[in-house]
Amino acid sequence: MAQVEATTERVIAADAEAVFDALADYSGTRAKLLPEHFSEYAVREGGDGEGTLVHWKLQATSKRVRDCLLEVTEPTDGELVEKDRNSSMVTTWRVTPAGEGKSRVVVTTVWDGAGGIGGFFEKTFAPKGLGRIYDLVLDKLATETQK
Numbered sequence: 001m002a003q004v005e006a007t008t009e010r011v012i013a014a015d016a017e018a019v020f021d022a023l024a025d026y027s028g029t030r031a032k033l034l035p036e037h038f039s040e041y042a043v044r045e046g047g048d049g050e051g052t053l054v055h056w057k058l059q060a061t062s063k064r065v066r067d068c069l070l071e072v073t074e075p076t077d078g079e080l081v082e083k084d085r086n087s088s089m090v091t092t093w094r095v096t097p098a099g100e101g102k103s104r105v106v107v108t109t110v111w112d113g114a115g116g117i118g119g120f121f122e123k124t125f126a127p128k129g130l131g132r133i134y135d136l137v138l139d140k141l142a143t144e145t146q147k
Contacts, residue, residue, distance in 0.1 A: 004113040006127035008134040009106040014145035016103035020078055020095040022145050023105075024049035029144060035136040050074040054082075060129050088112040105141065107134050 012019055022029045027047030034041060039057045046052035052072040059065045068089070070082040080093040089111040098104040109130055113122045 002113050002115075003110055004122055004126055005108065005110045006130040006134070007106065007108040008131045008138065009104060010135075010138040010142065011098050011102055011104050012138070012142045012145060013102055014142070015101060016078060016095050016097045019103045019105060019141065019145050020080075022141060023093050023095065024072075024074075024080055026052045026054050026072070030054075032144060033137050033140040035133065035140070037133050037136075044069075046072070049080065058133075060126065060133065105138060107138070109134075 022033075024030075025048060027043050031041050034056070037059050039059065041056045042054070044053040044055055050073055053069065054072065055067075055069050057065055057067050066084075066089070067086055069085040070091075071085060073081045073083070075081055078095045082091040082093075084090070089109060091107060091109040094104075094106045094108075096104050096106075113126075
């Protein structure tokens with residue numbers, strides 16, 4: 001079973017603190033950032049960064065839907081980690097300054113992939129599909145924070 005990784009990044013014309021705060025605001029802003037691939041969004045505990053428990057379903061393809069229950073931690077400044085209780089999936093959001101009034105956002109998701117031929121296809125195609133989904137999230141994040 002190989003680990004699968006998908007990484008997407010973007011420079012956003014907004015202060016790193018404002019961008020991080022928007023990402024960490026699960027009870028408000030975060031829901032606005034999610035494209036149609038996400039459904040059944042609900043904050044179960046907390047709602048602002050560390051200590052949040054949030055649920056959603058992620059439809060990566062027409063046949064593949066993940067039921068996610070994510071525990072949120074903030075291991076370091078500018079970093080949010082979402083660990084799925086229902087799988088091996090872990091998503092890390094890192095927001096760092098990228099010059100005056102700009103920030104770099106890097107989102108990386110890793111999980112234990114399937115074995116065999118299914119695992120080959122998963123490792124080949126899933127990162128691209130998830131990258132497209134996170135591009136949509138980052139587009140909305142840029143729109144939301146560059147106001």
